[in-house]
Every structure is written in structure tokens, then in C-alpha cells.
Amino acid sequence: MLENFLPHAMLKAKPNLELRIRTLKKDWATVYDMLSGKENNNFSWDEHRQMVVAEDAVWNSYISSHKAADQFRHRSFPYYDQLTSIYAKDRATEKDAQIAADIVEEIDVEDVTTTNNIKEGNN
Numbered sequence: 854m855l856e857n858f859l860p861h862a863m864l865k866a867k868p869n870l871e872l873r874i875r876t877l878k879k880d881w882a883t884v885y886d887m888l889s890g891k892e893n894n895n896f897s898w899d900e901h902r903q904m905v906v907a908e909d910a911v912w913n914s915y916i917s918s919h920k921a922a923d924q925f926r927h928r929s930f931p932y933y934d935q936l937t938s939i940y941a942k943d944r945a946t947e948k949d950a951q952i953a954a955d956i957v958e959e960i961d962v963e964d965v966t967t968t969n970n971i972k973e974g975n976n
Contacts, residue, residue: 881936883921885944903929 887896887905895911898904905925907915916923 877932877936878940879921880925880930881933881940882944883919884925884930884933885937885941886919887915887922887925898933903931903933905930 884905888898896905896907896915899906904927912926916926
């Protein structure tokens, strides 16, 4: 379709769409962290304007350590609700987050259990 509408633009749909999805996911994560982070309870979501709101002091403090958040200080993010329904369930919370060592240990335990069950089944 891109080729039909923009024949000389030399755009390829797949890389452009993938880049757009990555950008939207990164932007969503930034907004989500502002609204859901445990130390960031001073941010709120303005449903009417579709943007993050907070007092200037809160913004200044947060932006000093989270540069990517600066773009959302005066900009709406109309896809936030839709992207939250897509990505939030996969987002690891502090209580569910695992480091690589935990995951490897869990896999090893599952492998031992599976091996033992197979041996018992063969006996």
C-alpha cells in the first residue's frame, strides 16, 4: 500500500512499522513508569487531555533523572489506554521481576522434575 500511495518514497512497510511499534512501546513504558512507579505517586493522568499532569517541582525532579520523560510534560499521549491493555500484563512488577540467575535456577528445577517424572514413568 505504501508503494501505491508513495511510489517514489522508497519506504518499506515492515521496518517502518516495526520502528513505530518500538517507539510507541518505549514511549508507553516511559508514561507507564511515571504513573505506576512507587516513588512517582505525584503524577496523574488527565483523561480529557490524554496527558500526564503534575506540579512543576515534581516534573523538574523527575526529569533530572529520567530525561525521556521530558517530552511528555506538555505533550499528550492518546494511545496510552490502548497500549496499556496490550503491554501492562507483560510488564514485570517489582514483586514478580526476576533476574537471570532466578530464571536459570527455575529452569534447572523444572528439568530435574521432568527427568525424575520420566524415570518414574519408565519404571
